[in-house]
Amino acid sequence: MTATQDRTTDQNASAPTTHQGVLDFVAEVAALTQPDRIHWCTGSDEEWTELTDALVGTGTFTRLDPAIKPNSFYAASDPIDVARVEDRTYICSVDEKDCGPTNNWMDPNEMKDLMRGLYAGCMKGRTMYVIPFVMGHLEAEKPMFGVELTDSAYVTASMRVMARMGSHVLDKITELDAPFVQAIHSVGMPLAEGQADVRWPCNDTKYIVQFPEERAIWSFGSGYGGNALLGKKCYALRIASVMARDEGWLAEHMLILKLTSPQGVTKYVAAAFPSACGKTNLAMLKPTIPGWKVESIGDDIAWMRIGEDGRLWAVNPEYGFFGVAPGTNEHTNPHAMSTINKGNSVFTNVALTEDGDVWWEGLENPPAKATSWKGEEWTPESDFDSSHPNSRYCTPIKQCDILAPEFDDPRGVPIDAILFGGRRKTTVPLVFEARDWAHGTFLGATLSSETTAAAVGAVGVVRRDPMAMLPFIGYNAGDYFSHWINVGKNNDEAKLPRIFYVNWFRRDAEGGFLWPGFGENSRVLKWVVERIDGQAAAVETPIGRVPAPGSLDIDGLDLTPEDLEAALAVDVDEWQAEIPQIQEWFEKFGDDLPAVLWTELDGLKARLEAS
Ligand code: GTP
Ligand code: SPV
Ligand code: MN
Numbered sequence: 001m002t003a004t005q006d007r008t009t010d011q012n013a014s015a016p017t018t019h020q021g022v023l024d025f026v027a028e029v030a031a032l033t034q035p036d037r038i039h040w041c042t043g044s045d046e047e048w049t050e051l052t053d054a055l056v057g058t059g060t061f062t063r064l065d066p067a068i069k070p071n072s073f074y075a076a077s078d079p080i081d082v083a084r085v086e087d088r089t090y091i092c093s094v095d096e097k098d099c100g101p102t103n104n105w106m107d108p109n110e111m112k113d114l115m116r117g118l119y120a121g122c123m124k125g126r127t128m129y130v131i132p133f134v135m136g137h138l139e140a141e142k143p144m145f146g147v148e149l150t151d152s153a154y155v156t157a158s159m160r161v162m163a164r165m166g167s168h169v170l171d172k173i174t175e176l177d178a179p180f181v182q183a184i185h186s187v188g189m190p191l192a193e194g195q196a197d198v199r200w201p202c203n204d205t206k207y208i209v210q211f212p213e214e215r216a217i218w219s220f221g222s223g224y225g226g227n228a229l230l231g232k233k234c235y236a237l238r239i240a241s242v243m244a245r246d247e248g249w250l251a252e253h254m255l256i257l258k259l260t261s262p263q264g265v266t267k268y269v270a271a272a273f274p275s276a277c278g279k280t281n282l283a284m285l286k287p288t289i290p291g292w293k294v295e296s297i298g299d300d301i302a303w304m305r306i307g308e309d310g311r312l313w314a315v316n317p318e319y320g321f322f323g324v325a326p327g328t329n330e331h332t333n334p335h336a337m338s339t340i341n342k343g344n345s346v347f348t349n350v351a352l353t354e355d356g357d358v359w360w361e362g363l364e365n366p367p368a369k370a371t372s373w374k375g376e377e378w379t380p381e382s383d384f385d386s387s388h389p390n391s392r393y394c395t396p397i398k399q400c401d402i403l404a405p406e407f408d409d410p411r412g413v414p415i416d417a418i419l420f421g422g423r424r425k426t427t428v429p430l431v432f433e434a435r436d437w438a439h440g441t442f443l444g445a446t447l448s449s450e451t452t453a454a455a456v457g458a459v460g461v462v463r464r465d466p467m468a469m470l471p472f473i474g475y476n477a478g479d480y481f482s483h484w485i486n487v488g489k490n491n492d493e494a495k496l497p498r499i500f501y502v503n504w505f506r507r508d509a510e511g512g513f514l515w516p517g518f519g520e521n522s523r524v525l526k527w528v529v530e531r532i533d534g535q536a537a538a539v540e541t542p543i544g545r546v547p548a549p550g551s552l553d554i555d556g557l558d559l560t561p562e563d564l565e566a567a568l569a570v571d572v573d574e575w576q577a578e579i580p581q582i583q584e585w586f587e588k589f590g591d592d593l594p595a596v597l598w599t600e601l602d603g604l605k606a607r608l609e610a611s
Contacts, residue, residue, distance in 0.1 A: 004039040019174045034121045035128035043166015051157045059199045065356030070343035076373045078200040083390045084226040084455045089208040100476030101588045123151040125191025132170035133163040135236045135317035137410035145180035148230045155228045161320040163231040181215045183230035188221040212242040236301045236317045237472035253468045254302035255283035258404040262291025267529045271419035272468040275454030280323040284335040287522030295404035310495040315412035325391040327362040332518045345395040349373040351386035360387035389453035421502040422449025427574040428503040430567040431524045432544040437488030440499025442600035464585045478592025485594045514567040541570040542607035
């Protein structure tokens, strides 16, 4: 039996599964989209070679010099397909109210009619890849399966890096007769007989649609990561957040790291920062303070459940890093550099150098000449960037030399601290601590950040991005806040993580960063764990507890006392100005906003007035 079938043959007879749900799903989607061939992915090395060879053949991939980056590839997208498309992303719950005021909604039947029209014959001339995958561990108590059907070899290759996938997963789905998330993806560019393909097929019309009740995902028109690798944002955040609401756990846009002190004390930290606001960099941080060690567990998504011991246990459901390239270098993120330098990676929308390597803004040693992501000749003197600001590397997590062994533990790790944070030029201090879980939930619910190139649209505009989940909450955000509040209410708070808020991005009057960031953020992590262990002092302010003078370790740091003070300052006037914005934000949710959050806002108002 070969893994690739002609669609006209009896599909089910030669399919590598007897799982009726999978067979029906594949047959139905094939009948609608009419691919020329169906390929059941095995996940083998041979398959990877075939896929990447084919992608090189069509010009989608350029092979990098194996002596520099073995088994690695360069891709440049269509300039209309570079980031997540939030205005084209829908939560099609049966009841509009369940989608809430922060998501786009359409009646699920109406959406399906519309999308069936787009899907009809959309895979003609192409291969439909069947990707059986599992988010999280295959040995989890309840493995979280999915099957993505896609007509993109680029997506298939990327999914192999980002998720556990292949024959062993399909076998497990079959053996357990397990339910799975149905995920359909098409680039939306059928090929007529004899029509040559383009390097980056996509469609001007894009839809990224979640059907939460059915646990189904329909994506059309884009080949870009978050829109097309459906295990990631669509499943592990949007659909999983709905499952988490129903089953009492949390699916969050968070990194997970392990921090070990010079005394050998280990803590686990999860942190939610909006897209392109520093999760990957913090997850792989190389501490500048002597004796401290960071190991990575995840850089983008955390699934967290209350364990039998009452603590909050987190796993990273992914298998790779899909990281922002620009700004990554040997100083800012040496561990990311060594991970990608081991090869087996895909680079999208960066620059291609003449010696068969990749380059991007912020990387050391700019080449004298390169091809920009748009295919133009680029030199260091060019007045345009070589790489798109949301260009990405896609690389196996197993190659990370500081991967914590706990990554392979299906139970995950018990979280000691949760950090919320965003990009704010003003107002928000470097770090402060919440008083309790409800206050921490308030900090998360009011998280604000300047928009980035990770989503199509304006960059640098301050918006509320609750828990860094604004684009990813698969249901009513008011209910999501209640869910967070209930996690605190229904459990022993003393065993739950302590909640902090950080801002690496505050600026001075000249526009420079007040805090050096990156490896120096280890100083903030140290303060956080010393707070948990009752060792570091804090002062109460109207917004929460900030480091007491002298409690933040700045030994050896080239930072003036004035800059440190400015980085930590709580300016009452700036915070007063936030109040009406938070008020307006909360009003969006009407009765769905948990009353405790209004109480928290009243408390903040009163404390600011009294100060
Ligand atoms: P997504 O993958 O989009 O969810 O993003 P992320 O949160 O993982 O963001 P990432 O760590 O990739 O950082 C995005 C950008 O912020 C990169 O250009 C980094 O160089 C920059 N950055 C990260 N940490 C810091 C920091 O501590 N200080 C400053 N100034 N910039 C940072
Ligand atoms: C993000 O935008 O938050 C990402 C990149 O992590 S993507 O997977 O493309 O959404
Ligand atoms: Mn992300």
